[in-house]
Amino acid sequence: MTGRRAVEKSTTPTPASGSTKRAPQGRGTRRNPGLDEEPQLIQLLTPAGERIDHPDYPLEVTPQEARSLYRDLVLVRRVDAEGTALQRQGELGLWASLLGQEAAQIGSGRAMRPDDFAFPTYREHGVAWCKGVPPINLLGMFRGVNNGGWDPNEHNFNLYTIVIGSQALHAVGYAMGVQRDGADSAVIAYFGDGASSQGDVLESFVFGASYNAPVVFFCQNNQWAISEPVERQFRVPLYKRAAGFGFPGVRVDGNDVFACLAVTRAALAHARSGQGPMLVEAYTYRMGAHTTSDDPTKYRDDEEVEAWRQKDPIQRLRAYLDKEGIGDAEFYASVDKEADELAAQIRSGCLAxxxxxxxxxxxxxxxxxxxxxxxxxxxxxxxxxxxxxxxx
Structure with a gap:
């Protein structure tokens, strides 16, 4: 493909720094030295839409596959926007936004095979989309009319989990069952950077490693555990925690849908082949509030948000499509039209x-x-x- 180059190593993109909101008086200003190491970041698509190769995570994407991923990103963002709007209009009690995390969810979701089972938190709307859960079914719990709204066994996608981190233990237990059944499938557990400090998650690392379970731990590090920044949670980059439990970890550019697809596909293959767990840290950013009950302007700066806006996953993929000549006005218009139609279905379906x-x-x-x-x-x-x- 045009514009492609090979790299051995890419480093973590650094958001705007210097925020006084990250160092309230009395809590200290020293950043953890382990977070300043600029760890390796797997990236296959730059923020400018330039395609690059990584020796450990090769990926070939056809024009149709690239357009399909773009469609996924746009439609899932629209699902999320409608969820937020419906909550603001009093039709939902709460909504947990995925804004900014679409590439991490679509890339990892499309990496799964139909028989792979996913255990989500409460904002994996993009993964639900990939697993065939109708968007309207996501709204029931937030509207308070059901306890989930879909059959986990039908979609191989467990119900949303509100208790922080508990789904990681559920995932490992399920993976141990898959292992004993001799099934050729893998399990993936989703959680955030804040949840990675929960005992349940760390215990799941212990059990997953001890039993060599076919499970992938997929952490969406969106930089903020509600109002707590990552530098107050970790002394080393999050993905390096895996080494202490005896399995590999990798950090991927969570705003790069190609990289998330390639790395998760490799991690799932690693698990299926009997090599045990793997931790994938998708380094991304929560562009909106933690939930609709949160006000992020109280604890983070506009400059930081704007710095990450320049790495927007949808614009990044669109730039690639334009560079490769596989995206045109007609295609983009058709996706936008489909998004409008989906939004109308979600609004009417929610009220019904x-x-x-x-x-x-x-x-x-x-x-x-x-x-x-x-x-x-x-x-x-x-x-x-x-x-x-x-x-x-």
Whole structure:
């Protein structure tokens, strides 16, 4: 392909620094020396859209595949924008945005085979898209009308997990089952940089390594654990933590969809081949709020956000398509039109989601009958019956 060059090593892009918001009084200003090492960053597509090669992660992408990835990025960003808008309009109780993290999710999501199983957090809307979960199904939990909205076994995509980091243990347990079944598949656990400090995640590293489980730990390092920056969490680059548990780790440019695809594909192959876990750190940035209940202007500077805006994953891929002559006005217009149609479907579908009966909250709490649940259910049924016969 034109404009391609080979590199042995690329270094981590440094966001704007000097923010007083990153060093509140009384908390210290010293940055961890381990984070200043400029660790290796796997990159196959520069922010300017120049295609480069990496000796350890080769990738050939056809024009159709590149256009398909662009379509994924645009549509998933629109799904996310509609989720935020619906919450602001009072139609959702909360929304966790993926803005800025589309390449990490689409690249890793498209690297999976249909029989690979994913365990998400609560913002993996792009991975859900790749696994065939209808976007409207993502809204049910945030609207409060169901506990998930899709069948995990149908899509090989587990329900969203709100408890920070617990899905990593679930993923390792599932991977151990896959291993014992002799299945030729792998498992991937998604979590953020903040969750990587949770005991559940570190315990999952121990179990995954000890049992040589076919699991990939995929950390989207978006620089902020809500309001806590990464330099207050780690003494070494996050991906280097894997070495202490006995398995390899790699840092990939999380805004480069090609690199995320190639690295995750290699990590999954590593796991499937019986070599055990691998940690992938997707070095990216959360462009929006942690959730719609958060105000990031309270703890980070506009300069930092703007520096990362220049690395936008969609614009990066579009620049590549333009350079290669495989993207034109007609193609971009068709994708934008599809995004508009998808947005309209999401809005109407959200409003049409049925409210559940209040009594369904007692369903599926215990596998067997439970005296306290039975009593509470009867009490609520009697209470509701006092409102024009609405027994629930």
């Amino acid at each position: 989601l049925p409210d559940p009966s209040p009594l369904t909250m007692f369903d599926h709490v215990y596998a067997d009958p439970h005296a306290q649940i039975t009593e509470d259910r009867a009490f609520l049924a009697d209470y509701l019956a006092g409102f024009d016969g609405q027994e629930g």
